[in-house]
Amino acid sequence: xxxxxxxxxxxxxxxxxxxxxxxxxxxxxxxxxxxxxxxxxxxxxxxxxxxxxxxxxxxxxxxxxxxxxxxxxxxxxxxxxxxxxxxxxxxxxxxxxxxxxxxxxxxxxxxxxxxxxxxx
Numbered sequence: 290x291x292x293x294x295x296x297x298x299x300x301x302x303x304x305x306x307x308x309x310x311x312x313x314x315x316x317x318x319x320x321x322x323x324x325x326x327x328x329x330x331x332x333x334x335x336x337x338x339x340x341x342x343x344x345x346x347x348x349x350x351x352x353x354x355x356x357x358x359x360x361x362x363x364x365x366x367x368x369x370x371x372x373x374x375x376x377x378x379x380x381x382x383x384x385x386x387x388x389x390x391x392x393x394x395x396x397x398x399x400x401x402x403x404x405x406x407x408x409x
Contacts, residue, residue, distance in 0.1 A: 323384060327393050330382035333363060334397035341369065341376035342399035351376050351401075366390075374401045 341355025351371035355378055359367055368379040377398045384390035 319385070323382075323389070323393075326382045326384070327395065330363070330380050331395045331397065333359060334367070334378045334380040334395055335399075337367070337369070338376045338378045338397045338399040341371055341378070342374070342401035345371060345374055345376065346401035346404060348404040374403050376400075 337355045337358040340358035341351040344354030345351030351374075352369050355369045355371065355376050356364060356367070359378075359380075362383075363380055366381045366383075370377045375398060377396060379394055379396045381390040381394045384393060
C-alpha cells in the first residue's frame, strides 16, 4: 500500500511541475517567434534597400522602388529615405507590445552610384 501512495504522490508532483513550467515554455516560444520576426524583417528591409539602390542606379526613383519592394504589411511600419545613391530602410517588426516593436526596429542601407550622363 505504501508503494501506491508514493506513486500517487509522485504523479501529483509531476503534474504540478508541468503546470509550473508552462508559463516558462510559453515565454520561450514567444521569444523565439519574436526573434524570427526580427530576422524576417531584416531580410525584407535588406531586399527593399537593395531594390531602391538598383532603381537609383538605373535613374529611377529609389525611394518609391524601395517602398514597393516591401510586402503590404511592412509598408506602414517602414521609413524609407533615399539621397545621393544611399537608400535607408528602417522597419519595425511585428510585436505583441508596440513599444517592443519600436525597440527592435532594424535599419538596412544600400549604396549605388547615380547613372552617368553621357556628355557628347
